[in-house]
Amino acid sequence: MVKSCSAFVCTERNTEGTEVHFFRFPFGDPARLENWVKALRRENFTPVRGSSVLCSKHISSSYIIVRIGKSIVSCRDVRVILNNDALLREGASQAVAAYNKRQLTPVKMEDGSYSLITEFNDLGGGRFVDPRSKTTFRYDHLRKEASDYQHWNPDPLSESWRQALEHQFRAYGSDHYKNGHCAVFSKSEGSTVILTACIEDHQFQSQNFWNGRWRSIWTTSFDPHGTGNAVLKGHLMIQVHYYEDGNVQLQANKEIKENLVVGSESATAKDFVHTVERAENDCHSAIAGSYQKLCETTFKALRRQLPVTRTKIEWANLASYSIGKQLRNQ
Incomplete structure (x- = not known):
């Protein structure tokens, strides 16, 4: 079922192929749920379990640590252990950056085309190059977004x-x-x-x-x-x-x-x-x-060798079994 972001005037929907991530409301944590609803500032809004979601445009990047398929793993527990938000953001950024490069993560460019985030086009300092468009860009590994496009001169020999x-x-x-x-x-x-x-x-x-x-x-x-x-x-x-x-x-x-x-x-x-x-x-x-x-x-080999009767079925004599008689009568 297609779901829409619950934020006011936000038009993002979790359709197939979207680069925006979606989060369910934390119904299992009443305190966090209350904070989410207050932050939306929508009058008379009550989230619905199983259908209400927020997109990543309204979620702090420090909340996200890694994406595997469509699931987002919260770093809430890591935050409690470290008790240091600055260290968490730094560590999460490094871990997700390494993950994105290993996964050859697609990134949407300024002209609507796609490039890949890899070790082969990593310029360092959070910048990557797209040789097709001859541009470099800054990449946010947590939000998976490109920005700050600049012209790039390719290698003349290759x-x-x-x-x-x-x-x-x-x-x-x-x-x-x-x-x-x-x-x-x-x-x-x-x-x-x-x-x-x-x-x-x-x-x-x-x-x-x-x-x-x-x-x-x-x-x-x-x-x-x-x-x-x-x-x-x-x-x-x-x-x-x-x-x-x-x-x-x-x-x-x-x-x-x-x-x-x-x-x-x-x-x-x-x-x-x-x-x-x-x-x-x-x-x-x-x-x-x-x-x-x-x-x-x-x-x-994992299938049951014998039926629950502990007796092998003689398929040649199927008609002698009750189920065989029922089938024959039909």
Whole structure:
């Protein structure tokens, strides 16, 4: 069910894909609940359990510590232990910053496009670079918002290679990752060009009790004036969590190393993406095969060997059982 923020004149709604987080009113803590209602300053307002929510635009950033899927973990208990709000804000910011970079967190840019928060575009001091738009920006790791955009000059040696790869890589991402985002970063060290391509795609289906995320990082380095092959290294990370009446998780990591033919910028980009596509398709197929085998072996072994009567059912003589007679009569 779509819910709207309870704050006065706020139009935020918890629709799928929104970057704004939503918090339920703390009905389990009457004192905090009273403070929330007073802070809203809405005359005759009474929150409704299960439907009233506030969006993150009206919640102090010191309240939020980490986001996993659609769940927000409060740092209220940590605050009691530390008894130092300044230390808590500093520690939470560092922890969430490291988490966001590991998760390749998507960030909406000024022009409406998306980039990724990673270690590869981290300039330090809370600033990141989006090479596609040639801008740097300050990123709030707690609110997941970009601001303070500034012009950025790309690396002259590697930029043309990055642009060629980005063109091919974004087309690949659009074809294979419906809700995903990708980014390509580059730098040079001496005469060596280093290219890094990242993909992040996720589905957070809290209403259906499951969340999932795909991340992949592909890196290569080569001398653009040389000829021959380079090494393309990939790191695939898959997480799936299903938690309806149970707790089933999949966490898979795969390291890949392939040869990359270095030619022209366009040809190298095409071979790069072709290699990525083949490797990621193989990984998808392997996981699907593993789950099929899991259903046919492991899960089957967990089933009850005998019915509650402690007697095996002779399926060939099903008609002799009462249920078989009932079915036959129908």
